[in-house]
Amino acid sequence: xxxxxxxxxxxxxxxxxxxxxxxxxxxxxxxxxxxxxxxxxxxxxxxxxxxxxxxxxxxxxxxxxxxxxxxxxxxxxxxx
Amino acid sequence: xxxxxxxxxxxxxxxxxxxxxxxxxxxxxxxxxxxxxxxxxxxxxxxxxxxxxxxxxxxxxxxxxxxxxxxxxxxxxxxxxxxxxxxxxxxxxxxxxxxxxxxxxxxxxxxxxxxxxxxxxxxxxxxxxxxxxxxxxxxxxxxxxxxxxxxxxxxxxxxxxxxxxxxxxxxxxxxxxxxxxxxxxxxxxxxxxxxxxxxxxxxxxxxxxxxxxxxxxxxxxxxxxxxxxxxxxxxxxxxxxxxxxxxxxxxxxxxxxxxxxxxxxxxxxxxxxxxxxxxxxxxxxxxxxxxxxxxxxxxxxxxxxxxxxxxxxxxxxxxxxxxxxxxxxxxxxxxxxxxxxxxxxxxxxxxxxxxxxxxxxxxxxxxxxxxxxxxxxxxxxxxxxxxxxxxxxxxxxxxxxxxxxxxxxxxxxxxxxxxxxxxxxxxxxxxxxxxxxxxxxxxxxxxxxxxxxxxxxxxxxxxxxxxxxxxxxxxxxxxxxxxxxxxxxxxxxxxxxxxxxxxxxxxxxxxxxxxxxxxxxxxxxxxxxxxxxxxxxxxxxxxxxxxxxxxxxxxxxxxxxxxxxxxxxxxxxxxxxxxxxxxxxxxxxxxxxxxxxxxxxxxxxxxxxxxxxxxxxxxxxxxxxxxxxxxxxxxxxxxxxxxxxxxxxxxxxxxxxxxxxxxxxxxxxxxxxx
Numbered sequence: 001x002x003x004x005x006x007x008x009x010x011x012x013x014x015x016x017x018x019x020x021x022x023x024x025x026x027x028x029x030x031x032x033x034x035x036x037x038x039x040x041x042x043x044x045x046x047x048x049x050x051x052x053x054x055x056x057x058x059x060x061x062x063x064x065x066x067x068x069x070x071x072x073x074x075x076x077x078x079x080x
Numbered sequence: 081x082x083x084x085x086x087x088x089x090x091x092x093x094x095x096x097x098x099x100x101x102x103x104x105x106x107x108x109x110x111x112x113x114x115x116x117x118x119x120x121x122x123x124x125x126x127x128x129x130x131x132x133x134x135x136x137x138x139x140x141x142x143x144x145x146x147x148x149x150x151x152x153x154x155x156x157x158x159x160x161x162x163x164x165x166x167x168x169x170x171x172x173x174x175x176x177x178x179x180x181x182x183x184x185x186x187x188x189x190x191x192x193x194x195x196x197x198x199x200x201x202x203x204x205x206x207x208x209x210x211x212x213x214x215x216x217x218x219x220x221x222x223x224x225x226x227x228x229x230x231x232x233x234x235x236x237x238x239x240x241x242x243x244x245x246x247x248x249x250x251x252x253x254x255x256x257x258x259x260x261x262x263x264x265x266x267x268x269x270x271x272x273x274x275x276x277x278x279x280x281x282x283x284x285x286x287x288x289x290x291x292x293x294x295x296x297x298x299x300x301x302x303x304x305x306x307x308x309x310x311x312x313x314x315x316x317x318x319x320x321x322x323x324x325x326x327x328x329x330x331x332x333x334x335x336x337x338x339x340x341x342x343x344x345x346x347x348x349x350x351x352x353x354x355x356x357x358x359x360x361x362x363x364x365x366x367x368x369x370x371x372x373x374x375x376x377x378x379x380x381x382x383x384x385x386x387x388x389x390x391x392x393x394x395x396x397x398x399x400x401x402x403x404x405x406x407x408x409x410x411x412x413x414x415x416x417x418x419x420x421x422x423x424x425x426x427x428x429x430x431x432x433x434x435x436x437x438x439x440x441x442x443x444x445x446x447x448x449x450x451x452x453x454x455x456x457x458x459x460x461x462x463x464x465x466x467x468x469x470x471x472x473x474x475x476x477x478x479x480x481x482x483x484x485x486x487x488x489x490x491x492x493x494x495x496x497x498x499x500x501x502x503x504x505x506x507x508x509x510x511x512x513x514x515x516x517x518x519x520x521x522x523x524x525x526x527x528x529x530x531x532x533x534x535x536x537x538x539x540x541x542x543x544x545x546x547x548x549x550x551x552x553x554x555x556x557x558x559x560x561x562x563x564x565x566x567x568x569x570x571x572x573x574x575x576x577x578x579x580x581x582x583x584x585x586x587x588x589x590x591x592x593x594x595x596x597x598x599x600x601x602x603x604x605x606x607x608x609x610x611x612x613x614x615x616x617x618x619x620x621x622x623x624x625x626x627x628x629x630x631x632x633x634x635x636x637x638x639x640x641x642x643x644x645x646x647x648x649x650x651x652x653x654x655x656x657x658x659x660x661x662x663x664x665x666x667x668x669x670x671x672x673x674x675x676x677x678x679x680x681x682x683x684x685x686x687x688x689x690x691x692x693x694x695x696x697x698x699x700x701x702x703x704x705x706x707x708x709x710x711x712x713x714x715x716x717x718x719x720x721x722x723x724x725x726x727x728x729x730x731x732x733x734x735x736x737x738x739x740x741x742x743x744x745x746x747x748x749x750x751x752x753x754x
Binding site for chain 2: 021025026027028029030031032033034035037038040045046048050051052054058059060061062063064065066067068
């Protein structure tokens with residue numbers, strides 16, 4: 001299995017599975033509500049370093065600030 | 081007639097306001113939630129002999145106690161107990177939308193689901209089994225297409241049917257699995273010993289919220305006799321479930337949805353137009369130019385199209401004033417009606433056309449899905465400055481007029497970020513300040529006039545950046561970083577003409593009712609100060625402003641301005657500039673007894689030595705920064721809902737203006753200008 005990396009490092013059009021959301025309670029909570037829970041598949045639609053990142057998760061497009069995307073850890077899906 | 085109280089709820093971007101408009105025919109009472117700056121809309125819908133009183137709850141993803149919007153929505157359902165809660169679910173985005181639905185079921189609300197954007201879901205290749213969804217959740221589900229008014233009759237019928245069921249209607253009680261269910265049950269059985277709580281709230285919901293350490297529910301328990309027992313149970317639970325119970329429960333809700341989804345939803349999502357458009361509009365290199373072009377177009381549209389209307393209103397009220405003066409014998413009354421009432425009304429109403437057109441344009445951008453993209457594109461730069469991605473649009477609008485600019489901050493979720501954006505907005509040099517720059521620039525800056533005028537805009541931007549950085553560090557309320565961007569980018573859609581127009585009307589009339597009163601009263605006050613003492617201001621046919629209270633005041637405060645090189649006329653002009661900044665020009669004209677637009681005014685300013693190039697520049701800078709006009713102050717109060725921030729905005733503006741003007745004069749003198 002591929003190494004765990006922050007979501008922010010995932011390249012465009014790549015898919016991954018969330019393994020951990022770090023950061024304060026407030027942020028974790030909001031992200032969880034939006035569907036960023038462990039085991040969920042995400043796909044990076046757009047990444048504009050050092051700007052925000054756009055991901056597809058649970059059928060919706062969510063933009064995340066880069067700092068925030070650094071706190072979400074994922075396992076890339078091979079061939080995704 | 082039978083009365084049914086209906087609440088509308090749903091995630092952002094699900095077409096909630098369209099459904100509200102369809103049900104109420106667009107006739108809404110728009111106000112604020114008590115004590116909050118969040119907008120509240122209510123309307124009535126009569127159907128088959130029933131009168132539905134519809135309350136539009138704020139768009140929200142969840143029902144926690146962490147944001148004002150969520151708390152308002154939740155408290156309304158818990159405390160006001162509406163007969164029916166219509167949960168608007170985006171059929172093209174079931175998974176995330178059902179998360180809110182599950183929470184509504186936990187609240188034991190009488191839910192009717194409107195499965196909206198049915199057509200969009202079809203276009204995406206989804207096949208949804210609405211009957212199965214209804215069976216699973218135990219509540220009625222009505223497919224709708226709000227943009228085409230499809231499914232509205234069925235929705236109303238479903239509401240009436242659901243309201244008939246008198247016994248407490250229960251939707252699905254879904255399982256959180258072991259060991260959660262047992263613990264929830266245990267806590268619920270303790271809580272229900274408190275008869276007061278039992279009669280007012282669903283106990284299972286209370287138990288779940290207690291596990292989530294929900295502040296509001298903990299407060300409820302605090303007063304209850306069962307407090308100790310509950311607390312003991314909660315610390316037990318923490319030992320078993322760990323500290324992050326709230327996140328764990330949210331994960332369970334999502335997995336409940338994921339498990340159910342295959343039963344109701346089939347089909348895959350092909351590459352959509354949205355993905356294609358995003359490839360271009362969010363691109364690193366194309367994104368910003370496109371954004372600036374969009375903004376420019378919006379701006380030209382709003383201010384160019386509205387200008388003739390504003391002129392017309394201006395003309396109408398000055399004509400009315402003239403007529404009043406002609407026909408009213410008593411000069412005091414005539415002046416009160418013409419210069420007080422009519423110019424007050426005119427002063428309010430000239431703002432309407434730009435506000436209406438700007439919100440028309442903005443609503444189109446918002447409903448089409450573009451506005452969220454704009455926030456994405458500028459997020460990085462704004463974050464560096466301590467602002468939110470969504471702060472950018474209000475700033476840009478501020479260059480046209482600060483009033484709609486400040487109103488546009490409503491899209492910013494976090495109160496701190498929003499208030500900071502409001503406070504900085506007046507530094508964006510609005511179009512009303514241009515005449516001042518033009519007058520003084522052409523009077524004393526000679527061939528540098530254009531550069532001087534241009535530099536004011538740059539100065540405003542630089543000051544806004546500095547103030548943003550300063551406030552973030554110094555003012556405790558703003559300390560810390562702006563909330564990071566978490567924003568859903570909706571699919572692009574064709575905005576509907578009707579809802580766009582309704583939205584525009586709501587914004588415009590809200591401005592008229594709330595900010596309008598303050599502006600109107602302010603103008604009447606200034607009229608009084610400039611017309612009295614009557615006898616010495618009005619001598620025969622002459623109007624001697626220098627004898628008025630305002631001139632007395634101007635002369636009185638002149639020493640304050642002396643270090644800046646401003647005389648009493650400047651002080652008076654600045655005082656009047658409080659009504660609307662362009663009045664500064666008119667005041668100079670009145671003081672010199674000249675026509676406002678005449679070339680002579682520049683010449684008079686020059687020959688009378690009111691300004692040197694240096695003090696002229698300082699005056700321009702002062703005009704840019706000092707107290708925003710009365711309309712802006714009115715809207716700052718309205719939008720922050722606080723005198724504290726309103727006074728803060730006025731005070732920091734005055735101090736900053738003084739400091740900057742003094743710096744210009746002092747530094748200029750040091751390097752040898754006079």
